[in-house]
Amino acid sequence: MKVWLDGKLVDKNDAKVSVYDHGLLYGDGVFEGIRSYKGRAFELDAHVARLFESAHSIRMAIPWSKADVKRAVNDTLKVNKIADGYIRVVVTRGLDPAKCDRPTMFVITDQISLYPPEWYREGMPVITAATIRNHPNAMPPRIKSLNYLNNILAKIEARDAGVFEAIMLNHEGLVAECTGDNIFIAKDGELLTPPISAGILIGITQRFVMKLAKKMGITVREINLTRHDLYVADECFLTGTAAEVIPVRSVDQRTVGTGKPGPITKKLMAAFHKAIGRK
Numbered sequence: 001m002k003v004w005l006d007g008k009l010v011d012k013n014d015a016k017v018s019v020y021d022h023g024l025l026y027g028d029g030v031f032e033g034i035r036s037y038k039g040r041a042f043e044l045d046a047h048v049a050r051l052f053e054s055a056h057s058i059r060m061a062i063p064w065s066k067a068d069v070k071r072a073v074n075d076t077l078k079v080n081k082i083a084d085g086y087i088r089v090v091v092t093r094g095l096d097p098a099k100c101d102r103p104t105m106f107v108i109t110d111q112i113s114l115y116p117p118e119w120y121r122e123g124m125p126v127i128t129a130a131t132i133r134n135h136p137n138a139m140p141p142r143i144k145s146l147n148y149l150n151n152i153l154a155k156i157e158a159r160d161a162g163v164f165e166a167i168m169l170n171h172e173g174l175v176a177e178c179t180g181d182n183i184f185i186a187k188d189g190e191l192l193t194p195p196i197s198a199g200i201l202i203g204i205t206q207r208f209v210m211k212l213a214k215k216m217g218i219t220v221r222e223i224n225l226t227r228h229d230l231y232v233a234d235e236c237f238l239t240g241t242a243a244e245v246i247p248v249r250s251v252d253q254r255t256v257g258t259g260k261p262g263p264i265t266k267k268l269m270a271a272f273h274k275a276i277g278r279k
Contacts, residue, residue: 004107023092027147086112123249129154129166181240182206185233235262
């Protein structure tokens with residue numbers, strides 16, 4: 001297996017970053033997680049654009065162009081012969097943020113483990129976490145940074161509760177997002193999802209699914225949601241790079257709708273699978 005590291009493809013055992021790197025010591029860096037389908041990176045332009053926006057927001061200049069980053073992703077996919085897999089692009093600040101004029105960048109490609117197949121057929125249970133989403137004035141959620149401790153703590157809560165995913169509320173008690181996925185509910189034929197102002201990371205898969213919904217004539221609104229809205233929803237599903245589109249059957253042990261994937265969820269799952277070329 002090869003890793004793209006600062007412009008070169010090297011064996012993964014030789015891909016090394018200094019223990020003094022600020023990405024390791026402080027989570028000082030940005031990243032993107034990308035899926036590949038049939039050897040092609042999914043929504044690559046959007047992912048690379050978000051990577052550069054995150055870097056710019058933390059005043060870190062990426063010393064490669066967007067075209068260079070896309071080429072690095074494609075070259076790494078090709079050399080490792082990854083068809084349907086996962087790509088991680090990471091840019092770390094380096095030893096001294098004040099003096100670092102050339103951050104380190106690496107690209108990893110590998111296979112990916114999805115949620116159990118039965119969850120896509122029957123839906124998955126989730127909880128709401130006590131750990132709230134970072135305050136946007138402390139750590140802007142729109143920056144996809146290496147510091148994921150906030151999400152990890154909520155993920156631990158989920159595991160302790162016997163489920164795999166947790167919904168995070170913001171500092172006002174409104175629904176933000178899950179530890180690794182965006183969230184949607186369907187109510188009275190409309191599709192609802194939290195707005196950017198609720199403290200979410202704008203999801204690439206989230207936006208792709210919203211476009212699919214609009215093409216299908218489904219009204220999509222970005223509005224503030226409470227836990228009550230989740231409890232009384234007709235349907236609920238999550239979107240994410242790894243999750244794709246996965247239905248939710250219960251929230252905090254409250255059954256959502258019929259407890260099975262609803263018609264809107266099923267339509268969007270089918271449309272997504274068609275878009276990526278999966279039968």
